[in-house]
Amino acid sequence: AVVKYLLCVVRLQHAGRYNDDFDDGEDIAEFDDNDFAEFEDVSEDPAVDVEKEPPPRAAPSSTPIEDEEDEATVENEDGQDEFEDADAQDQDMYSKYDNEEFEGHEKTNPSFKDTLIYREVPAHLQNSWESYYMEILMVTGLLAYIMNYIIGKNKNSRLAQAWFNSHRELLESNFALVGDDGTSKEATSTGKLNQENEHIYNLWCSGRVCCEGMLIQLKFLKRQDLLNVLARMMRPVCDQVQVKVTLNDEDMDTFVFAVGSRKAMARLQKEMQDLSEFCGDKPKSGAKYGIPESLSILSEMGEVTDGVMDSKMVHYLTSHADKIESIHFSDQFSGPKVMQEEGQPLKLPETKKTLLFTFNVPGMGNTSPKDMDSLLPLMNMVIYSIDKLKKLRLNREGKQKADRNRARVEENFLKQTHAQRQEAAQTRREEKKRAEKERIMNEEDPDRQRRLEEAAQRREQKKLEKKQMKMKQIKVKAM
Amino acid sequence: MYWITVVAHLTYPIYCLTSYKPPNTETNPTLEDPTPDYMNLLGMIFSMCGLMLKLKWCAWIAVYCSFISFANSRSSEDTKQMMSSFMLSISAVVMSYLQNPQPMSPPW
Numbered sequence: 001a002v003v004k005y006l007l008c009v010v011r012l013q014h015a016g017r018y019n020d021d022f023d024d025g026e027d028i029a030e031f032d033d034n035d036f037a038e039f040e041d042v043s044e045d046p047a048v049d050v051e052k053e054p055p056p057r058a059a060p061s062s063t064p065i066e067d068e069e070d071e072a073t074v075e076n077e078d079g080q081d082e083f084e085d086a087d088a089q090d091q092d093m094y095s096k097y098d099n100e101e102f103e104g105h106e107k108t109n110p111s112f113k114d115t116l117i118y119r120e121v122p123a124h125l126q127n128s129w130e131s132y133y134m135e136i137l138m139v140t141g142l143l144a145y146i147m148n149y150i151i152g153k154n155k156n157s158r159l160a161q162a163w164f165n166s167h168r169e170l171l172e173s174n175f176a177l178v179g180d181d182g183t184s185k186e187a188t189s190t191g192k193l194n195q196e197n198e199h200i201y202n203l204w205c206s207g208r209v210c211c212e213g214m215l216i217q218l219k220f221l222k223r224q225d226l227l228n229v230l231a232r233m234m235r236p237v238c239d240q241v242q243v244k245v246t247l248n249d250e251d252m253d254t255f256v257f258a259v260g261s262r263k264a265m266a267r268l269q270k271e272m273q274d275l276s277e278f279c280g281d282k283p284k285s286g287a288k289y290g291i292p293e294s295l296s297i298l299s300e301m302g303e304v305t306d307g308v309m310d311s312k313m314v315h316y317l318t319s320h321a322d323k324i325e326s327i328h329f330s331d332q333f334s335g336p337k338v339m340q341e342e343g344q345p346l347k348l349p350e351t352k353k354t355l356l357f358t359f360n361v362p363g364m365g366n367t368s369p370k371d372m373d374s375l376l377p378l379m380n381m382v383i384y385s386i387d388k389l390k391k392l393r394l395n396r397e398g399k400q401k402a403d404r405n406r407a408r409v410e411e412n413f414l415k416q417t418h419a420q421r422q423e424a425a426q427t428r429r430e431e432k433k434r435a436e437k438e439r440i441m442n443e444e445d446p447d448r449q450r451r452l453e454e455a456a457q458r459r460e461q462k463k464l465e466k467k468q469m470k471m472k473q474i475k476v477k478a479m
Numbered sequence: 480m481y482w483i484t485v486v487a488h489l490t491y492p493i494y495c496l497t498s499y500k501p502p503n504t505e506t507n508p509t510l511e512d513p514t515p516d517y518m519n520l521l522g523m524i525f526s527m528c529g530l531m532l533k534l535k536w537c538a539w540i541a542v543y544c545s546f547i548s549f550a551n552s553r554s555s556e557d558t559k560q561m562m563s564s565f566m567l568s569i570s571a572v573v574m575s576y577l578q579n580p581q582p583m584s585p586p587w
Contacts, residue, residue: 134583138539149550180499187498204499213497225550
C-alpha cells in the first residue's frame with residue numbers, strides 16, 4: 001500500500017511537471033505566436049512604440065516572470081526585451097485568468113492597463129522648438145520692446161524738432177543767446193535743443209532786457225518705454241511744455257499770483273511753498289474776470305489780479321484755455337514744499353523771482369509735429385507777460401500789505417523752528433556741562449579737582465540767581 | 480560755473496547773458512525721476528537670484544529690467560553702469576540654460 005501511495009505521488013508530480021511543461025510550452029507557444037504578432041505591429045510603427053516604451057523601472061518588476069520564460073527573451077535586444085516583458089506579463093496574466101476557468105476577471109483587466117504608464121521623453125531631448133514656447137515668447141517681448149523704443153525715440157525727437165523749428169524765429173528775435181547746454185565756460189549759443197533724456201528736451205535762452213533767462217523744457221511722454229505706453233492706455237496723459245523765466249530783482253514787484261485749470265490750481269496750492277503760504281484762500285473761478293469757467297485764480301490780493309488780468313491777457317487765456325495747465329508769477333518762488341527731517345534747524349528756503357508757465361500740447365498723447373505750431377501764440381503770451389510785469393507796480397497800500405505778508409510768513413517760520421532751535425541750544429548746553437564734569441573727574445590732583453568743582457558750583461548758583469532776578473522783573477512789569 | 484557777461488551797446492538796451500546752470504537735484508529730489516535707478520537695482524537683484532537659485536524666469540525678468548532702465552536713463556548717466564547691469568542679466572540667462580537646458584515651464 002505504501003508503494004502504491006508512493007507511485008501515485010510520483011505520477012502526480014510527473015503530471016504536474018508535465019502540466020507545467022505543457023503550460024510552459026503552451027505559454028511559449030502562445031508567447032511565440034503573439035510575440036510574432038506583436039512584432040508585426042512594432043515593425044509597422046516602430047517610432048510610436050519606441051516612445052511608448054515602459055521605463056526601465058518596469059523591467060525589474062517583470063524579471064520574476066521573465067525567469068519563468070525561456071531563453072529566447074534574453075537573446076533579444078533591450079528594447080524588444082522590455083516590450084516583450086510587458087507583453088509577456090500581459091500574456092501571463094491572461095493565461096492565468098482564462099475565460100472558461102474564471103469569471104469576473106474582466107474587472108481586473110483595466111487595472112493592468114492602468115499600470116502601464118507611458119512616460120514622455122523629457123522636453124529638451126525632443127527635437128522640437130515648440131517645447132521652448134516660453135522662451136520664444138520672452139524673446140518676442142524683448143524684440144517688441146526694442147522696436148517700441150526706436151519708434152518712440154524717433155517720434156519724440158521729431159516732435160521736439162518741429163517745436164523748435166516753429167519757435168526758433170521768435171526766440172532768436174527776442175533773445176541773444178538761444179540754446180546753451182552749460183558745458184562750456186562761457187555762455188555760448190548752440191542754437192540747438194539740449195537733450196536730457198529720450199523724452200525731455202531743454203532750451204536755455206538768455207540775453208534780454210527784463211529777465212535773467214528763460215528755461216524751456218519739453219516734457220514729452222515716455223514713448224520709448226513700452227511699460228509707460230501700456231500704462232498710458234489706461235490713463236491718458238498729455239505732453240507738456242514748461243517755461244520757467246527767472247527775473248532780476250528790479251524786473252518784478254512783490255506779489256504771488258497763479259491762474260490755471262481748477263485741478264492744477266488745487267494741486268499747486270498744496271504742493272508749492274509760496275502759493276500755500278501767501279495765497280491761503282481757495283481758488284476763485286475765472287468767470288469773474290472774463291476768462292472761462294474751467295480756469296481758476298489764486299492770488300495774494302485782489303489788486304494783483306486786477307493788474308495782471310488786462311484785456312490782452314484775458315484774450316490770450318480765453319482763446320487758449322484748453323492748452324493752459326498753469327501760469328504762476330511769484331517773487332517768493334522756491335519750488336515745491338520740501339519734506340524736512342526732524343531736529344534740523346531750518347533756514348528759510350532761497351527764493352527767486354520767477355514766472356512759471358505749464359502748457360499742455362493738444363492731442364492728448366497722439367500729437368503730430370503739426371500740433372507744435374499751435375503753441376506759438378502761447379510763447380507770445382510769455383514774452384508779453386515778461387514785459388508787462390516789468391511795468392506792473394503795486395500802489396502804496398498793496399505794497400504795505402505785501403510787506404506785512406512777507407514779514408508774517410517769516411515770523412511763522414521762525415516760531416515753528418523756535419522749538420527746534422531751543423532744543424538744539426539745550427542739547428549744546430548739556431554737552432558742555434557733561435564735558436566739564438568729565439574734565440573734573442579725570443583730574444588726578446585732588447586739590448585741583450576740589451577747586452574746579454567749587455568753581456562749577458559757583459557758576460551754577462550765579463545762573464540761578466540771574467534767572468530769579470529775571471522772573472522778578474517780569475512779575476513787576478506784569479503788575 | 481556761473482558766468483555773467485554784460486553787453487552794452489549805444490543803440491540797444493543793456494542786457495545780461497547768463498549761462499545755463501543745470502538744476503541742482505540734491506536740494507530738490509522731487510525733480511529727479513527714480514525709475515532708471517530702481518530698475519537697475521531690481522535687475523541686479525533678479526539676475527543674482529537667477530544665478531544663485533537657478534531660476535530661469537528670474538533671469539528673464541532681469542533682462543527686461545535692464546532694458547527698461549536703459550530706456551528711462553538720462554543722457555548724463557554713466558553707460559558703464561548700464562552695460563554692466565545688462566551683461567549681468569544676459570549672463571544670468573545663459574548660465575541658467577547651460578546648467579539646465581530644459582525649457583522654462585509656465586507657473587500655471
